[in-house]
Amino acid sequence: AQTVTQSQPEMSVQEAETVTLSCTYDTSENNYYLFWYKQPPSRQMILVIRQEAYKQQNATENRFSVNFQKAAKSFSLKISDSQLGDTAMYFCALYSYFGNEKLTFGTGTRLTIIP
């Protein structure tokens, strides 16, 4: 069975600062994808960033980057120069080829950016 753990239920940071959200996972598969999704107050799920497990290079998308440690099964999200619009729930998720395409979600981290 696959599991995703987010150990930080809530975090807050001042605007323009950097924040890191933690995520650990467990899977017996070797080929999988990891995602960070953002759910703002509108509750629309928005893809923030994606990492393919076979790639050693950490994914980056503008102010968002990940620290992917495959051996440690860790996948943290770093948000640089945080903005008020970053306030949202953030979910880490895992997909493996042999999991019937199901996404396994973590419990989420509620991030608040303080003006």
Place this chain on the structure above:
Amino acid sequence: GAVVSQHPSRVICKSGTSVKIECRSLDFQATTMFWYRQFPKQSLMLMATSNEGSKATYEQGVEKDKFLINHASLTLSTLTVTSAHPEDSSFYICSAPDRDNYGYTFGSGTRLTVV
């Protein structure tokens, strides 16, 4: 990119009535649709997986007779909450694999309130 349109966004119904939620893939064929339920401040809980032309697969503990899922075409999947009760009040979200981009696209969600 792939878009899933979900309707209605909000619905209020009386106890004992049925409510249908629709998810349409607008620019791609969604042979698979995932249906989630989300309680306030919690993660997404997978309820069932629908596949076009076949019976839906329900997760353990989900009543298939209460949550009827139909996936009659490559672009439409529906979730019908039958004989709704106040405890069925929740946020329901659909999602389809975006296989071209190794990701998922989510509907905008439906807030169901049963009174």
